[in-house]
Amino acid sequence: MSNGSFPGGDAPVSNAETDPTTVQVLTARKVPLGGPRAMTVRRTLPQRSRSLIGAWCFADHYGPDDVTSSGGMDVAPHPHTGLQTVSWLFGGEIEHRDSLGSHAYVRPGELNLMTGGHGISHSEVSTPRTTTLHGVQLWVALPDEHRDAPRDFQHYVPRPVPLNGGHARVFLGTLAGDTSPVRTFTPLLGAELSLDPGAALTLDTDPDFEHGLLVDTGDVHLNGTPLEPAALGYAAPGHRALTIANEGPETARLILLGGPPFGEEIVMWWNFIARSHDEIVQAREDWMKGDRFGEVHGYDGAPLPAPELPNAPLKPRGRAR
Numbered sequence: 001m002s003n004g005s006f007p008g009g010d011a012p013v014s015n016a017e018t019d020p021t022t023v024q025v026l027t028a029r030k031v032p033l034g035g036p037r038a039m040t041v042r043r044t045l046p047q048r049s050r051s052l053i054g055a056w057c058f059a060d061h062y063g064p065d066d067v068t069s070s071g072g073m074d075v076a077p078h079p080h081t082g083l084q085t086v087s088w089l090f091g092g093e094i095e096h097r098d099s100l101g102s103h104a105y106v107r108p109g110e111l112n113l114m115t116g117g118h119g120i121s122h123s124e125v126s127t128p129r130t131t132t133l134h135g136v137q138l139w140v141a142l143p144d145e146h147r148d149a150p151r152d153f154q155h156y157v158p159r160p161v162p163l164n165g166g167h168a169r170v171f172l173g174t175l176a177g178d179t180s181p182v183r184t185f186t187p188l189l190g191a192e193l194s195l196d197p198g199a200a201l202t203l204d205t206d207p208d209f210e211h212g213l214l215v216d217t218g219d220v221h222l223n224g225t226p227l228e229p230a231a232l233g234y235a236a237p238g239h240r241a242l243t244i245a246n247e248g249p250e251t252a253r254l255i256l257l258g259g260p261p262f263g264e265e266i267v268m269w270w271n272f273i274a275r276s277h278d279e280i281v282q283a284r285e286d287w288m289k290g291d292r293f294g295e296v297h298g299y300d301g302a303p304l305p306a307p308e309l310p311n312a313p314l315k316p317r318g319r320a321r
């Protein structure tokens, strides 16, 4: 059915790349994670029209899932290289074990930042006391000079910072006068925002940063552009402030991401980030045969085998600054 007009046919063509006032809406696609407990996530990064926001290169949003029907999360030991993982929960609890020897519980409002660097492996299992699983899994690409960094695991619990009509939990970088002490390899912003019904606020932002606002709940508008739940609104560099409004009757919960444009091309495949197809081939081989990624102790089960590589060479994502 057609109403006889093309979408946007009469409106001026806008481009978030060049117009700092425009918000690009990145909608989520549903991705089944596979395995015995088949969780489905809503993925907003990477996608065709955008690979990175700062060094943020992967954003999965999931839940709220009733674990009595979904079975919860049970991800067997698997490797990572060239990236950091950020686990941030809204609800539930995940037991984390890694080849550094870390054994930690990921809980709502608590940052767990794992540095894969040259190579790490880890398992993630929701705990028996978890009834609802709800949160985000984010990846940060490491810049070339640090992508072989030693494996690391950092835990941090940000205090809520009051905003005009809500509060923020700043887990990475600086926002609303609060700064996370957690080390990163490129400038980054990561924060959970909570906005009261009807709240509208203006947050000062670094104009060198590009930003992404991921909506968990609420009737949210970023610089006037409406964002559906699970969508990611993108604002290009050049903003000294962002205006965020919650026009709905429920509290809005959001994740704000930011950083200067990454400026390096990356090759992403499975759980690896590299700079070339050949490096990915090597990482896969090292996982299947070598000891590069170390061993996870205490997980009940076998490590995940790597999938087969595609026949075609993997293509780099991202773009020059």
Ligand code: MN
Pocket (backbone or CB within 6 Å): 078, 080, 085, 122, 271
């Ligand atoms: Mn992982």
